[in-house]
Amino acid sequence: MSFAPRPTPPYYAVIFTSQRTGVDEGYGAMAERMVTLAQQQPGYLGAESARGEDGLGITVSYWQSLEAIAAWRRETEHAAARDEGRARWYSHYELRVAKVERAYGWDAAQDAPGDPQPR
Amino acid sequence: MSFAPRPTPPYYAVIFTSQRTGVDEGYGAMAERMVTLAQQQPGYLGAESARGEDGLGITVSYWQSLEAIAAWRRETEHAAARDEGRARWYSHYELRVAKVERAYGWDAAQDAPGDPQPR
Numbered sequence: 402m403s404f405a406p407r408p409t410p411p412y413y414a415v416i417f418t419s420q421r422t423g424v425d426e427g428y429g430a431m432a433e434r435m436v437t438l439a440q441q442q443p444g445y446l447g448a449e450s451a452r453g454e455d456g457l458g459i460t461v462s463y464w465q466s467l468e469a470i471a472a473w474r475r476e477t478e479h480a481a482a483r484d485e486g487r488a489r490w491y492s493h494y495e496l497r498v499a500k501v502e503r504a505y506g507w508d509a510a511q512d513a514p515g516d517p518q519p520r
Numbered sequence: 521m522s523f524a525p526r527p528t529p530p531y532y533a534v535i536f537t538s539q540r541t542g543v544d545e546g547y548g549a550m551a552e553r554m555v556t557l558a559q560q561q562p563g564y565l566g567a568e569s570a571r572g573e574d575g576l577g578i579t580v581s582y583w584q585s586l587e588a589i590a591a592w593r594r595e596t597e598h599a600a601a602r603d604e605g606r607a608r609w610y611s612h613y614e615l616r617v618a619k620v621e622r623a624y625g626w627d628a629a630q631d632a633p634g635d636p637q638p639r
Contacts, residue, residue, distance in 0.1 A: 459578040499618035
């Protein structure tokens with residue numbers, strides 16, 4: 402996984418910060434499956450994910466609307482994965498739903514002096 | 521770094537996703553210094569950060585208002601660190617400013633069946 406696309410705001414971000422337990426059983430397969438499933442959801446715009454060696458990870462998924470997020474929350478396999486997550490894979494998590502108001506990016510290959518400007 | 525506090529929404533999130541170059545020189549010291557500096561800024565609410573072995577990282581910082589974010593952006597040492605970051609430490613980044621509308625958390629030690637409810 403790498404950078405998500407950069408659609409024109411407004412759109413929504415779901416910020417999921419989690420601490421993993423030491424239990425790996427089935428975790429990788431579930432995580433991959435959730436990416437595949439999310440990509441098939443209406444209103445899915447992309448996601449970015451990172452986890453450090455200490456087991457703390459952040460996944461941010463991007464969505465067109467709150468309705469799209471609510472539908473993803475109701476998705477049956479996703480709900481089952483959340484239950485499994487609480488039973489096995491995570492010791493703690495925080496979830497935040499946020500409306501993206503401004504976004505910009507920068508790439509070394511297209512560098513220009515000074516800070517990039519929001520669009 | 522671990523989980524940020526969970527103030528009552530609304531508040532703001534700055535989602536900074538970055539790809540590191542192989543250059544480490546000064547990076548760790550800068551990153552620590554930026555955390556210390558940010559903590560001294562008015563309106564700073566906390567931050568969460570993770571970076572994987574592939575060098576892709578996500579830092580989400582939380583702020584009381586857009587004004588607090590703008591002031592942090594103007595902070596002199598922070599601006600200099602951004603210049604250094606573009607010159608040395610990052611090959612690509614994406615930055616998104618988002619308004620947190622809902623937030624909730626879950627902890628294994630206080631588990632209750634079913635999904636936690638937003639507040």
